[in-house]
Amino acid sequence: MTWQVNRRAFLQVSAAGAAHLLIGPNARALDLNSRLRLAAVGTGNKGQDDLLNVAASPRVEVVALCDVDQSQSHFGWAAEKYSRAARYADFRRLLDEAATFDAVTVSTTDHMHAPIAVAAMQLGKHVFCQKPLTHTVNEARRMREVAKQNRIVTQMGNQIQSHPAYRTAVKLVHDGAIGKVRAVHSWQSGGMDWLPKNSHPTDSDPIPKTLDWDSWLGVAPERPYKSNLYHPKNWRGWQDFGAGQLGDFGCHILDPVFMALELTAPTTIEAEAPAIDDQIWSPKSTVSYEFPGTPRTAGEVLPVTWYDGAGHKPNREGLGVPDEYDLPHAGSVLVGEQGTMVIPHWSMPQLFPEDKFREYKMPEVGEVNHYTSWADACLGDGKTTSHFGYAGPLAEAVLLGVIAIRFPKEQLQWDTRRGEFTHHADATARLTKEYRRGWPNPVG
Ligand SMILES: NC(=O)c1ccc[n+]([C@@H]2O[C@H](COP(=O)([O-])OP(=O)(O)OC[C@H]3O[C@@H](n4cnc5c(N)ncnc54)[C@H](O)[C@@H]3O)[C@@H](O)[C@H]2O)c1
Secondary structure, eight states: OOOOOOHHHHHHHHHHHHHHHHHOOOOOOOOTTSOEEEEEEOOSTHHHHHHHHHHTSTTEEEEEEEOSBOSIIIIIHHHHHTTTSEEESSHHHHHHTGGGOSEEEEOSOGGGHHHHHHHHHHTTOEEEEOSSSOSSHHHHHHHHHHHHHTTOOEEESOGGGGSHHHHHHHHHHHTTTTOSEEEEEEEEOOOOTTSOSOSSOOOOOOOOTTBOHHHHHTTSOOOOOOTTTSTTTGGGGBTTTOOHHHHHHHHHHTHHHHHHHTOOOOSEEEEEOOOOOSSBOOSOEEEEEEEEOOTTBSSSEEEEEEEESTTOOOOOTTSOOOTTOOOOSEEEEEEETTEEEEEETTSOOEEESHHHHTTOOOOOOOOOOTTHHHHHHHTTSSOOSSOHHHHHHHHHHHHHHHHHHTSTTOOEEEETTTTEETTOHHHHHTTSOOOOTTSOOTTO
8 A cells, every 4th residue: 555645634633633722622521321432543562452451341342443554463353353443554544533432542653652642632532552651752741731731531551550569569668668768770681672783774675565654654754664673563672763671661660669759850860871873772771860859758869770781780789688689680679768679570569678577568459450440531430540640751751861871971950840951952952853744743
């Protein structure tokens, strides 16, 4: 399929968004007797998981499906399972039919989250959007703002937040188990199998008949198609489409840290990383943040340090864990005034010293369904926890660290009120990016 940018349709979406801002949310009134009419954008891989999990609610009816890749594993399976749903390859055509649905899951590559989600929210659609919420810092700010302006029910796809493991960790800190927290170390020590070896391919491959490559590129600059280098999944290693390992895991692993300690915006960020390639992300980094202290932290400033790269974990010294304890593959250590808590990524937190906490009664927090709780909230039943008012600042902090990786060994001063780095125009320029002509620009 050869697909041309349809400027008329883009203007329709923009005009509908603009009109909507004047007249208030263009949404169908929903209540507990309604069924939420769901559209899914990105139905392969994590998108499949998102769609199946949200659609598991009896209150949800899947009415529309959209994926740029019509092959069986990306789109075909969904078209078969939800055979009555309308089918799209281009999210703009879906948004042209905005009256047909109430809510949308956005499970595409990171670089398309904001263009799709902002346009949908401007049409009054409730949004579940994958992590990291956006590709740039300014997009994260915009997502939060548009959601608030339009009273949209939102949820970021950092589903572990709702799992007992992370919920228990947050409760332990709030219960004062380890006292006020002095320092945090967070890491993902896995290899990045999606990081390309060669950042400047010199040839291209035929575009598969099932793939609309121009729509896949979306707001990103044009480049030739190359098999398995970008789509699926391997886009993470490319600066135009993803945000590297910190972007991929930061919104999971730093989430219980943010929620437990009620962190806001960092004030300084400094990275140690190799000089960055012009196309792909770095294979290893250490990012040191300073956050303003909160009632949950000791002192006026909280240091939070992120580590990524194969086998890269924090130095054990001063962490308060016993010598024989193996730090998990990925997770966080919170060093408190009265003990240490390790939060392995995806499993229950552990408290140290062991002797002190042997008899400690762990709180029972239960599990929340991260997906159907969003659908319920869209119908007026309850609230979400990773709404963009929370997820926006979390994603912002993660993406500020991603910017610091571009400027190794420079301490960046972040002025959150002005939304710029102090005395660093090059870093400030990285808060946003150029959008391809003819495509919705979410930050205006
Ligand atoms: N929460 C988690 O645990 C978790 C796990 C994996 C991925 N993710 C996130 O989910 C998102 C997708 O990751 P993935 O690994 O599944 O990627 P992927 O490339 O494997 O799959 C993306 C799917 O979206 C489709 N797609 C891409 N661009 C599109 C567009 N513009 N419009 C419609 N469809 C489009 C693709 O064809 C594919 O089916 C990313 O944001 C990623 O960070 C989250």
